Amino acid sequence: KAAFAGALTAVLLVAGAVALLTGARSIEGPVAASRAAAPPMTAKSASRQQFLLSEGVPAPYGGRRNGLRRSVGNLIEGARLYDLNCAACHGTMGIGDGVAGEDLATAPADLAASLADQRHGDDYFLWTMAEGGQRFGTDMPAYKNDLSEQDMWRIMVFLRAVIDES
Numbered sequence: 452k453a454a455f456a457g458a459l460t461a462v463l464l465v466a467g468a469v470a471l472l473t474g475a476r477s478i479e480g481p482v483a484a485s486r487a488a489a490p491p492m493t494a495k496s497a498s499r500q501q502f503l504l505s506e507g508v509p510a511p512y513g514g515r516r517n518g519l520r521r522s523v524g525n526l527i528e529g530a531r532l533y534d535l536n537c538a539a540c541h542g543t544m545g546i547g548d549g550v551a552g553e554d555l556a557t558a559p560a561d562l563a564a565s566l567a568d569q570r571h572g573d574d575y576f577l578w579t580m581a582e583g584g585q586r587f588g589t590d591m592p593a594y595k596n597d598l599s600e601q602d603m604w605r606i607m608v609f610l611r612a613v614i615d616e617s
Contacts, residue, residue: 496557499587503575512578517604521612529609532602536594537562545610555590566614577603 507513519525539551545562552559565571580603583593594603 496560496584496587496589499579499584499589502587508572508574508578512574512581515574515577517573517577517607519601519604519608521608525605525608526612528602529605529607529612532598533606533609536598537606540590545613557584557589560591562610563614566610573604573607576607580606 533545537545538549540547540549540555540559541552541562542548542559545566546564547559547561549559566576577600579591580598581593581595581600583589584591585593598606
């Protein structure tokens with residue numbers, strides 16, 4: 452547990468340093484202040500949420516659970532993958548304040564709020580990452596052809612660790 456806490460601290464310190472070196476005013480990201488007036492948008496776009504309520508998480512994702520342990524290796528690799536694939540839009544800490552998301556028609560989701568919501572399981576987030584948001588009118592890209600399922604699970608290990616520790 453001490454090794455995990457040390458690794459998480461190191462990852463968060465590196466993320467904070469990167470944010471500050473790239474011009475962010477804080478670890479929350481460079482555009483957090485411009486979105487402060489708007490309520491946070493979770494991963495539940497209105498049309499995705501309506502689909503979820505009427506149909507559930509579709510096959511082959513429904514009922515899937517992340518089987519990866521919260522190990523130092525999975526945490527570090529998940530942080531690396533998140534930084535490469537997600538942080539530009541969702542921000543360093545996953546609150547939807549990434550610089551690349553500024554020009555999107557629909558603001559990037561606040562992953563921190565979404566992951567803290569116990570109504571959404573691992574299957575929901577795997578589905579969202581794999582299939583993206585085109586079907587629901589968002590700019591979220593589909594990663595099923597770019598990331599392995601194991602890599603998506605590693606991103607989830609990282610995000611859940613950050614949420615649990617904050």
